[in-house]
Amino acid sequence: MWEIKFLAHLRLQKLTLDESEDRTSAEFSAKNADILAEIIQVLDDKSLQLIMRDVVNDGNKALEILRDHYRGTGKPRIISLYMELTSLKMRGKECVTDYFLRTEAASTSLKSAGETISDSPLIAMVLKGLPEEFIPFNTVVMQKDSLCYGVMKKA
Structure with missing residues (x-):
């Protein structure tokens, strides 16, 4: 960016x-x-x-x-990007849109580095970082048979 x-x-x-x-x-x-x-x-x-x-x-x-x-594609850069993505947590007063934008930024950086991340692990990482008040949302998302990241963030 x-x-x-x-x-x-x-x-x-x-x-x-x-x-x-x-x-x-x-x-x-x-x-x-x-x-x-x-x-x-x-x-x-x-x-x-x-x-x-x-x-x-x-x-x-x-x-x-x-x-x-x-745009580094070296192993240290890629590992660092994966660590950033897997440790995402929604901040205290952060709105959902900003949280999803941070998730997309980390995911896009990985794609730019030549890594492909499918929707399922991306959705799991996003859900893991949501606070407790999103448990009903998590439950609904996990019960869907077919769900892509783009549809989930609109839910």
Whole structure:
């Protein structure tokens, strides 16, 4: 999601780089440096540390490094994403919609990392994280013969 938001921000700043642009031109280099400056303004310390050694006025390279890191398909990243998904719990005053959005974000991250998670385990993880007042909802959901995640979240 960060990438989509940031690319939209760059577009509003008229800082998009076209693949057909001459990469040796001064205009391309200046735009690329401006992109890096915009990236640096919004990064947290960890993300900044990921790119600061490897990029010098190269916003495109910084975006590639960040993309590779956050879409990581290595075993540690995948395990971390599964741990996040399996430990989800609905927070005290959190609304159901926000809880489902957090679930979808974790699930989407796993899909981006190349992992496929079917609806049944996803539904089980969601139900496990709901507080006691949702026991009747859990009971109804578990009695359904055929249920997909998309239908459950609308229930």
